[in-house]
Amino acid sequence: MQDKTFLMIPGPTPVPESVLLAMAKHPIGHRSTEFSAILKEVYADLKWLFQTKNHVFIYAASGTGAMEGALSNLVNAGDKVLSCIIGNFGARWANIAQSRGAIVEKLEVELGQVINPEDLKAKLAQDTNHEIKIVTLTHSETSTGAKNDVKTLCQIIKEHGAISVVDGVTSVAAMDVKMDEWGIDVLVSGSQKGFMLPPGLSFLAASERAWKVFEQCKYPSFYFDWAAHKKAVEGDTTPWTPPVNLIVALQTALNIMKKEGLENIYARHERLAIGLRKAVRALGLKLFVEKDENASFSITSILPPEGISVPDIRSTFKKDFDIVVANGQKSLKDKIFRMGTLGYVSDRDLLTAVSSLEAVLKKLNYKFETGAGVKAAMEHLFATK
Amino acid sequence: MQDKTFLMIPGPTPVPESVLLAMAKHPIGHRSTEFSAILKEVYADLKWLFQTKNHVFIYAASGTGAMEGALSNLVNAGDKVLSCIIGNFGARWANIAQSRGAIVEKLEVELGQVINPEDLKAKLAQDTNHEIKIVTLTHSETSTGAKNDVKTLCQIIKEHGAISVVDGVTSVAAMDVKMDEWGIDVLVSGSQKGFMLPPGLSFLAASERAWKVFEQCKYPSFYFDWAAHKKAVEGDTTPWTPPVNLIVALQTALNIMKKEGLENIYARHERLAIGLRKAVRALGLKLFVEKDENASFSITSILPPEGISVPDIRSTFKKDFDIVVANGQKSLKDKIFRMGTLGYVSDRDLLTAVSSLEAVLKKLNYKFETGAGVKAAMEHLFATK
Numbered sequence: 001m002q003d004k005t006f007l008m009i010p011g012p013t014p015v016p017e018s019v020l021l022a023m024a025k026h027p028i029g030h031r032s033t034e035f036s037a038i039l040k041e042v043y044a045d046l047k048w049l050f051q052t053k054n055h056v057f058i059y060a061a062s063g064t065g066a067m068e069g070a071l072s073n074l075v076n077a078g079d080k081v082l083s084c085i086i087g088n089f090g091a092r093w094a095n096i097a098q099s100r101g102a103i104v105e106k107l108e109v110e111l112g113q114v115i116n117p118e119d120l121k122a123k124l125a126q127d128t129n130h131e132i133k134i135v136t137l138t139h140s141e142t143s144t145g146a147k148n149d150v151k152t153l154c155q156i157i158k159e160h161g162a163i164s165v166v167d168g169v170t171s172v173a174a175m176d177v178k179m180d181e182w183g184i185d186v187l188v189s190g191s192q193k194g195f196m197l198p199p200g201l202s203f204l205a206a207s208e209r210a211w212k213v214f215e216q217c218k219y220p221s222f223y224f225d226w227a228a229h230k231k232a233v234e235g236d237t238t239p240w241t242p243p244v245n246l247i248v249a250l251q252t253a254l255n256i257m258k259k260e261g262l263e264n265i266y267a268r269h270e271r272l273a274i275g276l277r278k279a280v281r282a283l284g285l286k287l288f289v290e291k292d293e294n295a296s297f298s299i300t301s302i303l304p305p306e307g308i309s310v311p312d313i314r315s316t317f318k319k320d321f322d323i324v325v326a327n328g329q330k331s332l333k334d335k336i337f338r339m340g341t342l343g344y345v346s347d348r349d350l351l352t353a354v355s356s357l358e359a360v361l362k363k364l365n366y367k368f369e370t371g372a373g374v375k376a377a378m379e380h381l382f383a384t385k
Numbered sequence: 386m387q388d389k390t391f392l393m394i395p396g397p398t399p400v401p402e403s404v405l406l407a408m409a410k411h412p413i414g415h416r417s418t419e420f421s422a423i424l425k426e427v428y429a430d431l432k433w434l435f436q437t438k439n440h441v442f443i444y445a446a447s448g449t450g451a452m453e454g455a456l457s458n459l460v461n462a463g464d465k466v467l468s469c470i471i472g473n474f475g476a477r478w479a480n481i482a483q484s485r486g487a488i489v490e491k492l493e494v495e496l497g498q499v500i501n502p503e504d505l506k507a508k509l510a511q512d513t514n515h516e517i518k519i520v521t522l523t524h525s526e527t528s529t530g531a532k533n534d535v536k537t538l539c540q541i542i543k544e545h546g547a548i549s550v551v552d553g554v555t556s557v558a559a560m561d562v563k564m565d566e567w568g569i570d571v572l573v574s575g576s577q578k579g580f581m582l583p584p585g586l587s588f589l590a591a592s593e594r595a596w597k598v599f600e601q602c603k604y605p606s607f608y609f610d611w612a613a614h615k616k617a618v619e620g621d622t623t624p625w626t627p628p629v630n631l632i633v634a635l636q637t638a639l640n641i642m643k644k645e646g647l648e649n650i651y652a653r654h655e656r657l658a659i660g661l662r663k664a665v666r667a668l669g670l671k672l673f674v675e676k677d678e679n680a681s682f683s684i685t686s687i688l689p690p691e692g693i694s695v696p697d698i699r700s701t702f703k704k705d706f707d708i709v710v711a712n713g714q715k716s717l718k719d720k721i722f723r724m725g726t727l728g729y730v731s732d733r734d735l736l737t738a739v740s741s742l743e744a745v746l747k748k749l750n751y752k753f754e755t756g757a758g759v760k761a762a763m764e765h766l767f768a769t770k
Contacts, residue, residue, distance in 0.1 A: 005413060012412035012629055023630065024409035027397035027583045028390060029709045060585055061608065062445045064625040068608040077604070099607040192626060198412045200445055200585045200628030219462070221606070222484040223446065223453040240449040241577060243585030243628070244397055245408065324414050 001322060008353055009326040010142045010170055010299040012192040012199055013343035016256060019196060023249035030244050036236040038251050043233055045254040046203060049262070050172060050187060052179035054205040057229040058250075060243050063169040063190030066202035068096055069224035070165050070186045071134070073206075073214050077101025080131045082123065082162070084115045084153070087143035088329050089167055093136035105132070111144050111332060112301070114294045117152045124160040133213065135162050139171035140296035143329045145338060146289045147175070147296040151182040158183045163210050169193055170298040172203070173257065174269045174342055185210040191246065194265070194298070196253045196344040200246045204229075266297075267384075272341035272350045273297035275380040279354040282376035283361065283368050288336050298342040301328070303335070305366045310334045316360045323356055347381050386707060393738055394711040395527045395555055395684040397577040397584055398728035401641060404581060408634035415629050421621040423636050428618055430639040431588060434647070435557060435572060437564035439590040442614040443635075445628050448554040448575030451587035453481055454609030455550050455571045456519070458591075458599050462486025465516045467508065467547070469500045469538070472528035473714050474552055478521035490517070496529050496717060497686070499679045502537045509545040518598065520547050524556035525681035528714045530723060531674045532560070532681040536567040543568045548595050554578055555683040557588070558642065559654045559727055570595040576631065578683070579650070581638045581729040585631045589614075651682075652769075657726035657735045658682035660765040664739040667761035668746065668753050673721050683727040686713070688720070690751045695719045701745045708741055732766050 007014055028035055046056035059066050071093070075081065081102040083094035086109050094104045107123050109115060115137070124132065135157045139150050150166055157164040163185035168177050172187070173194025179187050185207040192199035206214065206226060214226050222228075228239040257265060273295060277287055280302055288301035304310050310327055314337060317323045326338040339353060354377045358370060392399055413420055431441035444451050456478070460466065466487040468479035471494050479489045492508050494500060500522070509517065520542045524535050535551055542549040548570035553562050557572070558579030564572050570592040577584035591599065591611060599611050607613075613624040642650060658680060662672055665687055673686035689695050695712055699722060702708045711723040724738060739762045743755065 003411070005411070007412070007414060009414055011626060012415065015412060020409045020411065024405045026388070026390070026405065027392070027400060027577070029392060029394055030397065030584070031711075032709065060445065060447045060450065062625040062627070065445065065450075065608045068606065072606070096607045099604060099610075101604050190626070192412070192629075198628060198630040199415070199626045200631060219484060219486050221453065221457070222481045223450045225484075240447040241396060241575070241584045242447070243583060243631075244577075245583040246585060246628075324417065 004322040006323050006352070008339045009324055010193070010338060010340040010342055011190070013196065013340060014345065015196055015198060016253070016344050019249045019252045022252040023198070023245045025245065025248060027244040030238065030241055035244065038248060039238070040236040042247060042251050042254060043236070045258065049254070049257065050179050050205050051177065051181065052205050054179065054207060055230055055233045056203050056205045057226070057233065058238060058242060058247065059202045059204065059224060060200065060240065061202050062199055063188065063202050064092065065224070066188035066190065066204045067092060067167065069204050069221065070188055071096045071100055072221035072224055073217055073226045074134055074165070074210065075100040075102045076216070076218050078103065079133050080105065082107060082132045082135045084120065084135065084137050084148070086114055086138060086146050086148065087111060087141035089142055089169070090136070090138040093165070093167065097136065112146060112288045114146050114148050115153060117149065117156060120153055120156050124156065127160070130161055132160070132162050134165055136165045138167045139177060140175060140298050142170045142299055143332065144288060145296045145299045145301035146294050150177065150184065154183045163213055170296065170342060173265065174298045175296070176266045179205060191250065194343050195250070196256065197246065197249055200243050201250060269297040269341065271381065271384045272345060272347070273300055275350050275377045276300050276339060276341055276353065278380050279373035279377040282372040283358065299338050299340050301336040301338045304337065305361070308361070308364045308366055310337050312364055313337055313360055316363055317356065320363065321356045321359065323353070350377055350381065389707045391708050391737070393724045394709055395578070395723060395725040395727055396575070398581065398725060399730065400581055400583055401638070401729050404634045404637045407637040408583070408630045410630065410633060412629040415623065415626055420629065423633060424623070425621040427632060427636050427639060428621070430643065434639070434642065435564050435590050436562065436566065437590050439564065439592060440615055440618045441588050441590045442611070442618065443623065443627065443632065444587045444589065444609060445585065445625065446587050447584055448573065448587050449477065450609070451573035451575065451589045452477060452552065454589050454606065455573055456481045456485055457606035457609055458602055458611045459519055459550070459595065460485040460487045461601070461603050463488065464518050465490065466519045466521065467492060467517045468521045469505065469533070471499055471523060471531050471533065472496060472526035474527055474554070475521070475523040478550070478552065482521065497531060497673045499531050499533050500538060502534065502541060505538055505541050509541065512545070515546055517545070517547050519550055521550045523552045524562060525560060525683050527555045527684055528717065529673060530681045530684045530686035531679050535562065535569065539568045548598055555681065555727060558650065559683045560681070561651045564590060576635065579728050580635070581641065582631065582634055585628050586635060654682040654726065656766065656769045657730060657732070658685055660735050660762045661685050661724060661726055661738065663765050664742070664758035664762040667757040668743065684723050684725050686721040686723045689722065690746070693746070693749045693751055695722050697749055698722055698745055701748055702741065705748065706741045706744065708738070735762055735766065
């Protein structure tokens with residue numbers, strides 16, 4: 001059916017009608033007092049969302065742009081960077097660090113697993129001369145659906161004297177991320193995720209400790225330059241022409257978020273993700289991230305039942321029910337499928353997802369007790385609200 | 386009056402309703418076959434618009450991002466770059482080159498003037514060891530309204546053996562820019578200009594000669610990386626999550642442009658800009674760029690009559706007629722005001738602009754023959770269509 005597509009991928013995610021309509025307004029001048037008033041409000045709300053007193057910069061860029069905006073303002077050629085890698089997006093940090101000439105060490109785990117704080121401690125203990133300047137982390141690893149214990153890991157990084165650079169692309173605005181309280185030094189995120197916006201904006205905040213490292217950076221990126229952005233934020237403006245329409249839409253989305261409240265946003269994402277996990281187990285399917293405590297609340301990776309292929313599952317979802325679910329990436333391609341419960345997603349959408357998953361599996365001749373998934377999801381919703 | 390604002394600044398520019406509504410559609414998955422089909426069409430149309438056989442990359446970034454996307458893929462620290470500067474945006478090239486560690490030489494002219502080809506020849510003749518690797522140029526200098534003779538200048542640069550890097554932000558899709566025929570090596574542009582789109586996308590195309598320099602670049606930007614973008618374009622995709630909604634809107638805008646045709650687009654911009662210039666002269670006002678042959682067709686800088694201030698002119702335009710015109714930038718602030726005739730602008734809009742300009746000047750007690758501007762504009766429209 002035309003225009004009936006429902007996205008259950010980890011981004012882009014569904015966008016509320018009011019946000020779409022805000023975006024469709026005629027652009028206004030980006031140096032006008034009217035637009036400055038919008039930016040002033042948005043900048044304040046982003047601090048609330050990032051749980052920080054630091055400025056939050058808005059980049060006209062995708063999440064990868066904000067990742068470059070982090071490392072291109074910190075790394076000099078020859079610097080040592082430790083990248084904690086639990087999937088593709090963790091590996092991206094390492095690639096960006098290398099593109100700036102860094103010497104990159106890696107702490108890698110098997111896909112589906114998370115960083116063990118003891119392993120990070122041991123790795124840093126080997127760095128006896130304290131040469132490691134930066135440690136990169138992923139909070140919610142979109143490629144696997146695993147979640148690192150950022151709070152504990154950042155504490156360890158701080159104790160070693162390095163700065164932590166955290167990918168919060170699929171965690172900010174979906175899962176609790178206390179930038180200041182947890183001692184995160186650099187936190188980035190993107191608009192097409194928990195923010196309930198289309199792609200095109202990304203965000204970065206940096207701690208005082210990170211600013212000290214920035215001051216030593218020899219060739220900071222001109223476009224992503226922290227100093228230019230700081231000056232602009234303090235003047236309720238942006239250094240370069242911003243995506244005016246997306247920022248007007250961001251104002252609308254932030255107002256929706258403020259009405260719901262941070263705790264409710266986090267609780268909703270947890271409720272939907274755990275509900276989905278319970279339903280998946282009730283159907284006899286396996287979760288790629290086995291332990292709930294290691295699971296992202298934004299994206300859930302599911303193994304197909306034996307004899308049924310991921311492409312068949314995805315195409316049946318799409319063809320019969322206009323639902324888009326994601327494949328695995330790279331080595332996980334056709335090994336897992338990934339369902340997002342991220343952003344503008346409600347209890348009703350969980351029931352939609354689980355009942356459709358049952359129908360897809362039934363059609364592909366998987367044997368299970370019809371309704372078991374919906375029952376598990378339903379009971380979880382009742383028990384947690 | 387609410388929501389009645391009309392932008393006559395050099396960006397953002399007015400956006401057609403069909404483009405706004407295309408942008409307001411629910412985002413679709415950026416790795417879907419549906420989106421690949423859109424990208425395939427858009428990539429082909431961008432080649433047509435850039436008058437090139439080279440790939441045209443789409444960056445999720447403002448025009449400044451594409452400028453960084455040019456130099457960050459070409460410059461190594463210590464390289465020699467010559468920046469031809471006729472205004473702020475020419476100076477931006479120099480700043481970006483410096484941010485990458487380049488040794489920057491400058492060929493500067495008085496604001497309002499353009500680069501004299503003989504001066505460029507003389508400057509390059511001093512570079513007897515052919516150390517200058519890159520020469521940066523601005524086609525339409527948005528801060529002054531002057532237009533360089535890019536065709537002649539690029540020929541001189543080519544003969545010297547350097548590569549030309551050209552800012553076409555307010556020229557592509559408004560003024561004739563023949564990338565291949567004129568031998569432009571790198572050409573960048575942005576969406577909120579002649580493209581009739583909101584800000585948020587920018588574009589870059591590079592010649593074979595530029596690719597050879599790219600291959601020697603030690604630390605190309607990860608986000609703007611040409612190799613990653615080339616691979617993506619060839620697979621009808623993008624390396625990172627693209628601003629899906631803006632690209633769907635771009636498809637609509639390109640279809641509007643194809644219907645009008647390149648020659649008609651250029652003729653319309655020339656007709657409106659020259660019509661505005663004739664009207665300004667008929668009112669006894671002075672143009673900042675005196676000669677028509679040096680004038681951009683996107684933006685016209687006007688000196689206020691003696692005794693009337695630029696802020697008064699701008700605020701009267703805004704308050705009485707909901708028209709936004711731009712101030713001068715930096716040293717030109719309050720010295721000139723700038724009126725855009727860029728993108729989705731028609732003959733009717735020129736009459737609107739000129740009649741409003743007359744009303745503004747009349748209200749501010751400037752003495753002139755009422756109707757002289759409209760008469761000049763009208764006659765020019767009749768004579769050129």
